[in-house]
Amino acid sequence: xxxxxxxxxxxxxxxxxxxxxxxxxxxxxxxxxxxxxxxxxxxxxxxxxxxxxxxxxxxxxxxxxxxxxxxxxxxxxxxxxxxxxxxxxxxxxxxxxxxxxxxxxxxxxxxxxxxxxxxxxxxxxxxxxxxxxxxxxxxxxxxxxxxxxxxxxxxxxxxxxxxxxxxxxxxxxxxxxxxxxxxxxxxxxxxxxxxxxxxxxxxxxxxxxxxxxxxxxxxxxxxxxxxxxxxxxxxxxxx
Numbered sequence: 001x002x003x004x005x006x007x008x009x010x011x012x013x014x015x016x017x018x019x020x021x022x023x024x025x026x027x028x029x030x031x032x033x034x035x036x037x038x039x040x041x042x043x044x045x046x047x048x049x050x051x052x053x054x055x056x057x058x059x060x061x062x063x064x065x066x067x068x069x070x071x072x073x074x075x076x077x078x079x080x081x082x083x084x085x086x087x088x089x090x091x092x093x094x095x096x097x098x099x100x101x102x103x104x105x106x107x108x109x110x111x112x113x114x115x116x117x118x119x120x121x122x123x124x125x126x127x128x129x130x131x132x133x134x135x136x137x138x139x140x141x142x143x144x145x146x147x148x149x150x151x152x153x154x155x156x157x158x159x160x161x162x163x164x165x166x167x168x169x170x171x172x173x174x175x176x177x178x179x180x181x182x183x184x185x186x187x188x189x190x191x192x193x194x195x196x197x198x199x200x201x202x203x204x205x206x207x208x209x210x211x212x213x214x215x216x217x218x219x220x221x222x223x224x225x226x227x228x229x230x231x232x233x234x235x236x237x238x239x
Contacts, residue, residue: 002081002101004154006033007071009064010088014043020090021053028094034074035088038067065170072155073164084154085171092152096191100154103187109159110176112145113152114188121146129212133173136219141180146188148173149215159184174218 006024010017017035024033034054037045039061048055056070068085075083082104086092092113100111121127133148153171155163162179163169180186 001030002105003079004031004097004101005071005075005078005080005083006031006086006094006097007036007068007075007083008033008086008088009036009038009067009071010040010044011038011061011064011067012040012042012044013088014040014047016089017044017053018047018051020086020088021048021051024094028097031094031097032080033086034071036067036071038062038064065172068171069163069169072160076157076160076164080157080160082154082156083160085151087151091193093192093194096152096189097154099189100152103189104154104156106187107185108187109156109184110179110186111154112147112150112176112186112188113154113191113193114147114150115191115193116146117188117190119190129216132216133212133219136216137173137177137180140219141177143180143186145173145176145186148176150191152191152193173215174222177219 008017008020013020021033021035024031032054034056035048037048037055037057039058045055045057048057056074058067058070062070071085072083082101084097084100086094096113100113103111115121121130130147130149134145137143137145137148151171153176159179169175176186
């Protein structure tokens with residue numbers, strides 16, 4: 001069985017972190033995890049210490065990209081075969097880990113936990129940005145990604161090396177698009193996600209619009225023309 005690390009970036013998640021980690025420990029003890037406390041200003045780090053959780057405590061807030069890259073570097077340096085990006089707010093459901101692992105073992109480099117692989121995407125203002133990002137990825141790579149903004153993503157060993165040793169690699173749709181263009185195999189698995197039950201997401205309406213616009217422009221105007229400055233660890237393998 002592949003050695004998996006669940007990476008849990010956490011910023012001001014004192015109301016959720018205990019529930020999320022305790023559920024993983026109780027129901028899925030076969031998987032290792034690490035909490036990346038991203039310079040939280042609340043009691044997230046204190047709660048992790050009190051409960052004896054495995055934690056990397058960043059002294060300042062690096063943002064999701066920095067926290068995520070920290071987790072993948074930890075995974076790469078400690079001999080893990082793959083890693084899963086897992087939200088600290090309780091929206092990601094661990095029962096989908098095994099189906100994602102199965103897809104990884106079938107040859108995928110990245111597996112996305114997709115809300116819309118077999119379920120129709122709502123036609124709402126909230127989903128408009130997701131539609132546009134999916135369109136941009138398909139235009140630039142030829143591949144359809146049904147849920148490009150899903151934060152539940154699994155990465156194989158080659159991707160651990162890729163993300164942990166290169167700059168400007170955030171866990172975002174534009175990076176996924178860039179990696180597809182450079183030969184990475186990306187697959188999706190249908191999942192359901194819960195709703196945040198406590199705390200407040202940093203993505204309000206204005207920030208959501210800004211995020212979708214930034215991702216779309218990055219895919220169309222930057223990642224499409226971006227050249228690799230290092231040799232790909234996965235380009236030479238047979239797929």
